[in-house]
Amino acid sequence: MKDLAARALDTAKARGATFADIRLIHSRQESITVKNGKVEVLAIGESQGFGVRVIADGAWGFASSGRVTVKELDRVAALAVRTARAAARVKQGDVDIGPPLRTVGRYQTPFRIDPFSVSLEDKIGLLLAADEAMRRVKGIRVAESAIELTRENKSFASTEGSLIEQEITRVGCGIEAMAEGNGDVQNRSYPNSVGRHHGCGGYEFVQAQDLPGNGQRLAEEAVALLTAKPCPHGVTTLVLDATQLALQLHESCGHPIELDRVLGSEASYAGTSFLTPEKLGAFRYGSTLVNITADATLEGGLGTFGFDDEGAPAQRTPIVRDGIFVGYLTSRETARTLGLASNGTMRADGWNRIPLIRMTNVTLEPGDWAFDDLIADTDEGVYMQTNKSWSIDDKRLNFQFGTEIAWEIKGGKLGAMLKNATYTGITPQFWASCDAICNRSHWNLWGTPNCGKGQPSQTAGVGHGTAPSRFRNVRVGVI
Amino acid sequence: MSGRLLGEAAIKRLLERVLALSKADQTEVVLESNDSALTRFANNVIHQNVTERQTELTIRSVIGKRIGVAKGNDVSEAGLRRIVERAEQIARYQVENPDFVSLPGPIAVRKVEAMLPDTLAFGPERRARVVGIICRRAREKGLVASGALQVEVTELAVANTLGVYAYHPEAMADINIVVMADSSSGYADYFTLDASQIDAEALAREAVDKALRSVNPLDLKPGEYPVILEEYAVSDILDFLGFLGFGAAAVQEGRSFMGGRFGQRIMDPKVSIWDDGLGEGTMPTPFDHEGVPKEKVEFVSRGVANAVCYDSYTAQKEGKHSTGHALPLPNSNGPLPMNLYMGAGTATKEEMLAGVERGIWVTRFHYTRHLHPLTVAVTGMTRDGTFLVERGEITRPIKNLRFTQSYVDALKEVELIGRETRLEGGYFAYNRVPALKLPRWKFVSATEY
The missing domain is CATH 3.30.2290.10 (PmbA/TldD superfamily)
Incomplete structure (x- = not known):
């Protein structure tokens, strides 16, 4: 690998690159999906390839290939320089990535049980048991359960002398029950919805979720939703469970703090950000209870790694302190615009994509409340659980979320079940209305495996630590 | 080569x-x-x-x-x-x-x-x-x-x-x-x-002109308004109808708005929607990921629910033949249309504007997500040029609005359909679509720009 990398970097330099890096990657995936008692997906995938990123004539270029041969390395390195030179025809200044960064290191995701060493029979057996538990409940039309595993072995080298080896192992699993009846369909998911719950680690992650043990409860909730009342319309107190809050954090904090987005590089796709540079250190993002941190060093997080794809080490960065916006996610190039150094958040979705600024584990620090006390302290409101839909405008201000299930809160107690629950708001107003966050015993590090960004599109796995929290004067039931 | x-x-x-x-x-x-x-x-x-x-x-x-x-x-x-x-x-x-x-x-x-x-x-x-x-x-x-x-x-x-x-x-x-x-x-x-x-x-002229015309947008109170949707926005409607309702697995699993409604009128009689991998003006796709030739499938014919598309697995469940709509494996969602069309009408955009007393012109939608599969209720934002229409003319730009609207309901009454169609690349499919004039669209909130 070291020789192949050196060859590509030498070719790039010989063609005129002033900087180059290369990532050589081998990845392996395993997907199992059980649907209504049948194994509908049992697939193993493998991918290898490399990507060469260069600066030539003061502009970026990138080329990649799935054919790992010396001849192809030469072609791709030369093509990367050619694309950079073409990009230089439409530039206003030279790319500046700051002082050289030389990192030599090695990182491996820690795990107890290698998920790829567990037999397919065991994994299928676990999913069939969960499937059966869901389908025991009358009214369930579709039961689906899944396990997904990925292992990525990555070598990174740069013309600045960096040389890094990493092995990242990701595991994910979940179950979903769809009930049909009463002219309606309703879904429930566990431990999380839409892409399920993922983390970096071993098969112990899957075992800890106890999918079979949650199947029946989940299915019963789905069936009960068919005859539940719709969520009422109005402005009220909202309590969010930790999984829904994780996505709220993702969309309304995680994306707007990506400095490349702030500087306009995503304008033509998902948009820009309201958190413009003059707000750094001065803007009230939320109430004084709100403390948010981006931490790529948290054990087990889906956004946990040793080094980013520019070779910067994993870091912990304050984002919101006592409600004030204090930090961005940065790269070498974007950090220069603020006179800072990268805080190590550049990640690429495989060998054929360039690194972009991606969330690491963007977490809401826990508060003081026990969940039962929080509900008991709430006279009237709605408790919403598990995301169902999500949408936010192209500056990350106006959002609307829907959840799979909700309950009325009346007189400090959870009451009737509600379906088709939604809530809407404007980001800083919403976070300013946060007046209670549950304590560390309710806090969990959730993994979102399907964060989209970039053209061509890239998917990243990111983490969000959250605990149930309360928000005042929120508009709910917008449908 | x-x-x-x-x-x-x-x-x-x-x-x-x-x-x-x-x-x-x-x-x-x-x-x-x-x-x-x-x-x-x-x-x-x-x-x-x-x-x-x-x-x-x-x-x-x-x-x-x-x-x-x-x-x-x-x-x-x-x-x-x-x-x-x-x-x-x-x-x-x-x-x-x-x-x-x-x-x-x-x-x-x-x-x-x-x-x-x-x-x-x-x-x-x-x-x-x-x-x-x-x-x-x-x-x-x-x-x-x-x-x-x-x-x-x-x-x-x-x-x-x-x-x-x-x-x-x-x-x-x-x-x-x-x-x-x-x-x-x-x-x-x-x-x-x-x-x-x-x-x-x-292309530069179109985008520059729209940006200049939408400078300094004003607030508009959310509510139900007549809308003129440019082709960019209509493409989003086809995306969700196709993804949620036009595949056989969605019907077989009871999560499609088409289920149990074949032969019934579900949309305005002016609306016809079909998939054709070999049709005019799309990115042609002669066969699917099982090597089965693409058949033209008419999903909604003059407002009436007609058919859905199949791969071999969903077809065999019903004793039918595949229509050539298998997706790449692994996939547990079933077949989907990839070359959607909505039939053109006869109206120009000027004719669509005429007669609008007070309505909204939408260039495109942003970050749309469905809330319920059976109603195809979708929420999203307007983006890149939203205008107030008064007495038959575009009078001023307005700040972007959030909508929550059933796409199936929206197509139950269609005033006019554009005579030109445009090819758009959607989330899931290539969509060849006209502009639409609809009597009502539900905007629920506004943003700050």
Whole structure:
């Protein structure tokens, strides 16, 4: 690998690159999906390839290939320089990535049980048991359960002398029950919805979720939703469970703090950000209870790694302190615009994509409340659980979320079940209305495996630590 | 043969080698080869310029009623053996799927010309020339251009041990542009098989004009308004109808708005929606990922629910034949349409404006997500040019609005359908769509710009 990398970097330099890096990657995936008692997906995938990123004539270029041969390395390195030179025809200044960064290191995701060493029979057996538990409940039309595993072995080298080896192992699993009846369909998911719950680690992650043990409860909730009342319309107190809050954090904090987005590089796709540079250190993002941190060093997080794809080490960065916006996610190039150094958040979705600024584990620090006390302290409101839909405008201000299930809160107690629950708001107003966050015993590090960004599109796995929290004067039931 | 293509002869040899290596009862091999390049720009400069080349194989092995799928991009002899062995190994671990009958047998596939030399030769320098024009036009007006220009060369081939063989090479290009001022933005895009047809001046003019016309937008109280939806917005409607309702698995699982309503009127009689992989003015797709030829499927015919599309698995469940809409494996969602059309009407956009007492002109939607599959209730934002229409004229730009609207309900009453259609690349499919004038659309909140 070291020789192949050196060859590509030498070719790039010989063609005129002033900087180059290369990532050589081998990845392996395993997907199992059980649907209504049948194994509908049992697939193993493998991918290898490399990507060469260069600066030539003061502009970026990138080329990649799935054919790992010396001849192809030469072609791709030369093509990367050619694309950079073409990009230089439409530039206003030279790319500046700051002082050289030389990192030599090695990182491996820690795990107890290698998920790829567990037999397919065991994994299928676990999913069939969960499937059966869901389908025991009358009214369930579709039961689906899944396990997904990925292992990525990555070598990174740069013309600045960096040389890094990493092995990242990701595991994910979940179950979903769809009930049909009463002219309606309703879904429930566990431990999380839409892409399920993922983390970096071993098969112990899957075992800890106890999918079979949650199947029946989940299915019963789905069936009960068919005859539940719709969520009422109005402005009220909202309590969010930790999984829904994780996505709220993702969309309304995680994306707007990506400095490349702030500087306009995503304008033509998902948009820009309201958190413009003059707000750094001065803007009230939320109430004084709100403390948010981006931490790529948290054990087990889906956004946990040793080094980013520019070779910067994993870091912990304050984002919101006592409600004030204090930090961005940065790269070498974007950090220069603020006179800072990268805080190590550049990640690429495989060998054929360039690194972009991606969330690491963007977490809401826990508060003081026990969940039962929080509900008991709430006279009237709605408790919403598990995301169902999500949408936010192209500056990350106006959002609307829907959840799979909700309950009325009346007189400090959870009451009737509600379906088709939604809530809407404007980001800083919403976070300013946060007046209670549950304590560390309710806090969990959730993994979102399907964060989209970039053209061509890239998917990243990111983490969000959250605990149930309360928000005042929120508009709910917008449908 | 260009270096960007493997070529049919080499691909056929590769597929035959895979099938010769297989020991399963039935084996299917799908090859997807891709050589793509994308020039991305922001702040009036090219900031990302990328290329990619790879060949990926997906092998489905069937042993009895047990199915295993393996993928890989190592196409050396050792790599092929490894993928075949892996697919067969996991098929043996599988539990039987009693609903599985067979892989599809051979049906003749029509050849479609979709590989134009000019697109094949559209390199980084020509991409930079197009982008340079757009950035210059934006800068001249004190605006900021962003976007992406992609050129993609693909080869898709499918073979199986029952005699299926199909091969389709394609080169296509697409570009999208957002031009921004401090308080406004405008949009344009274009999808084509012929990259030389990309008219940078015209696209820049459209996006720049929209950005200039939407400067200093005013607040408008959310509520129900008549709307004129440009083709960009209508494409989103087809995306969700197709994804949530037009596939057979959605009906079989009880989550489609089409279920139990075949033969009934579900939309305005002016509305017809169909899928046609070989139709005029789309990115042609002669066969699906099982090698089955694409059939034209009329989903909604003059407002009446008519049919859905099938792959071999969902078709066999109902004793029907596949319509050629299988997706790449692994996939548990079932078949989906990939080349959607909404039938054109007769109206010009000027005719749509006439008679609107007070309504909203929408350029496009942003970040749309469905709330319920049976109603296709969707929420999302307007973006890149939203205007108030008063007494038959666009009078002023307005701040972007959030809507929550059932797309099926919205099409129950359609006032006018545009006489021109435009090809759009949606989330899931290529959509050929007209503009629409609808009597009501539910806007629920506003944003700050």
